Amino acid sequence: xxxxxxxxxxxxxxxxxxxxxxxxxxxxxxxxxxxxxxxxxxxxxxxxxxxxxxxxxxxxxxxxxxxxxxxxxxxxxxxxxxxxxxxxxxxxxxxxxxxxxxxxxxxxxxxxxxxxxxxxxxxxxxxxxxxxxxxxxxxxxxxxxxxxxxxxxxxxxxxxxxxxxxxxxxxxxxxxxxxxxx
Numbered sequence: 001x002x003x004x005x006x007x008x009x010x011x012x013x014x015x016x017x018x019x020x021x022x023x024x025x026x027x028x029x030x031x032x033x034x035x036x037x038x039x040x041x042x043x044x045x046x047x048x049x050x051x052x053x054x055x056x057x058x059x060x061x062x063x064x065x066x067x068x069x070x071x072x073x074x075x076x077x078x079x080x081x082x083x084x085x086x087x088x089x090x091x092x093x094x095x096x097x098x099x100x101x102x103x104x105x106x107x108x109x110x111x112x113x114x115x116x117x118x119x120x121x122x123x124x125x126x127x128x129x130x131x132x133x134x135x136x137x138x139x140x141x142x143x144x145x146x147x148x149x150x151x152x153x154x155x156x157x158x159x160x161x162x163x164x165x166x167x168x169x170x171x172x173x174x175x176x177x178x179x180x181x182x
Contacts (some may be wrong), residue, residue, distance in 0.1 A: 019130050023086050101121040
């Protein structure tokens with residue numbers, strides 16, 4: 001069974017711009033297995049740049065594709081539920097380019113909502129794709145994975161208290177078809 005994953009694109013005052021992307025693979029992955037890809041990935045860092053890098057590398061190996069990308073959607077007992085998908089475009093981007101698209105995307109915060117927004121804007125403005133997410137960070141370069149979404153829209157965030165909780169709520173919107181803003 002293929003699932004749809006929710007990816008945050010924009011973080012605004014009362015809503016989150018989000019996309020639903022079909023996962024090529026999803027499943028539980030032990031944190032210890034992800035640490036083989038990046039030693040800094042720990043259970044408390046599911047959305048941190050260390051785990052984004054580990055998940056990206058895991059998805060490349062698991063899907064056997066250099067265009068693979070991935071994100072953690074849930075945290076369990078020493079496991080992350082990982083969703084891997086095939087990106088439409090993957091590119092190393094100089095960090096200043098992303099900062100120009102969103103001033104809040106400050107090196108080395110690839111895991112911030114501002115950098116997710118900048119990556120989405122980059123993929124949209126330069127290539128016409130629905131959105132994008134950061135996957136890796138090295139010195140002044142970030143790896144951005146672009147995608148074309150099955151659906152893009154806004155989710156009101158009255159009940160969401162922070163970005164990391166929002167990532168899980170966005171995923172629920174895609175999976176359960178909650179009411180979306182126009």
